[in-house]
Each structure stands twice: as C-alpha cells, then as structure tokens.
Amino acid sequence: MNRQSFEEGLSRYGGDLKRWPDELRGEAEALVADDEAAAAMLGAARRLDGMLAAIAAPQPVGSAMLGRIIAGIGNGTPHDLTVRPTGRLFAWASTALAAFLVAGFVAGVALPADQGEDAFAGLMFGTSADSATVTDDPEGGVL
Numbered sequence: 001m002n003r004q005s006f007e008e009g010l011s012r013y014g015g016d017l018k019r020w021p022d023e024l025r026g027e028a029e030a031l032v033a034d035d036e037a038a039a040a041m042l043g044a045a046r047r048l049d050g051m052l053a054a055i056a057a058p059q060p061v062g063s064a065m066l067g068r069i070i071a072g073i074g075n076g077t078p079h080d081l082t083v084r085p086t087g088r089l090f091a092w093a094s095t096a097l098a099a100f101l102v103a104g105f106v107a108g109v110a111l112p113a114d115q116g117e118d119a120f121a122g123l124m125f126g127t128s129a130d131s132a133t134v135t136d137d138p139e140g141g142v143l
C-alpha cells in the first residue's frame with residue numbers, strides 16, 4: 001500500500017482502522033508503522049472523526065426547554081399569521097408595479113411594429129424567412 005491508496009482509504013473508511021476491510025487493514029497498519037507521514041495522516045483523520053462525532057452527537061434537552069415547548073403548544077392562543085398592510089408592504093408593491101410597467105414599456109418599444117401579432121413570438125423564439133406557417137387547414141395541409 002502506498003500513501004495515495006492509504007489516503008483514499010482514510011477518506012473512504014475513516015481514521016479507525018478497525019472499520020477498514022481486513023485485507024486493507026493489515027497493509028495500512030504496516031504502512032503506519034513504517035511511514036511517519038502516513039502516521040500523521042492517520043492522526044489527522046482520527047481528529048477529524050472525533051470532531052465530526054462531536055458535531056453529530058445529540059444535544060441534551062433539559063426539562064425547562066421541554067416545559068417551554070409544551071407550554072407554547074397548549075396555551076390555546078392561536079398564532080396570528082396574517083399579512084397586515086403596512087407602509088413597507090405598499091412600498092414593495094409599488095416598486096414591483098413600477099418595475100413591471102417599465103419592463104412592459106421597454107418590451108413594447110423593442111418589438112418591431114411591422115410584424116404584427118407575431119412580434120412577441122419572433123422576439124422569444126426567433127424568426128426565419130424559410131420557415132413555413134402551419135395553420136388549421138381542414139384538409140390537413142400546410143399553407
């Protein structure tokens with residue numbers, strides 16, 4: 001086993017060599033015994049495993065916290081989640097309205113007047129001079 005495969009094993013199986021497959025564990029233990037850099041990598045992996053275990057550990061919940069949760073659930077007062085008209089709400093709404101009006105004006109000015117109703121479709125999807133127009137012909141043909 002070389003350092004690169006040992007590092008890949010550390011990434012895959014972690015710093016606890018007992019979790020490694022049997023055939024790789026023996027090679028890893030031999031590499032750590034002979035190579036100081038591999039031993040340092042194993043130490044760093046073990047510290048990382050310890051930090052991850054500390055982060056993932058369940059947090060203790062005290063009786064005071066449980067009491068607050070239960071009191072908040074069973075107090076019988078409904079929580080008011082309605083949206084009230086405020087000055088800030090009117091400001092946001094009027095800003096959005098003005099932005100949409102300006103965008104509509106700019107789109108109207110940008111559309112060429114000679115294309116008629118297909119101007120918006122031409123702007124969105126592009127136009128080509130050689131494309132055929134398909135209509136609802138009762139005979140099933142293309143006009």
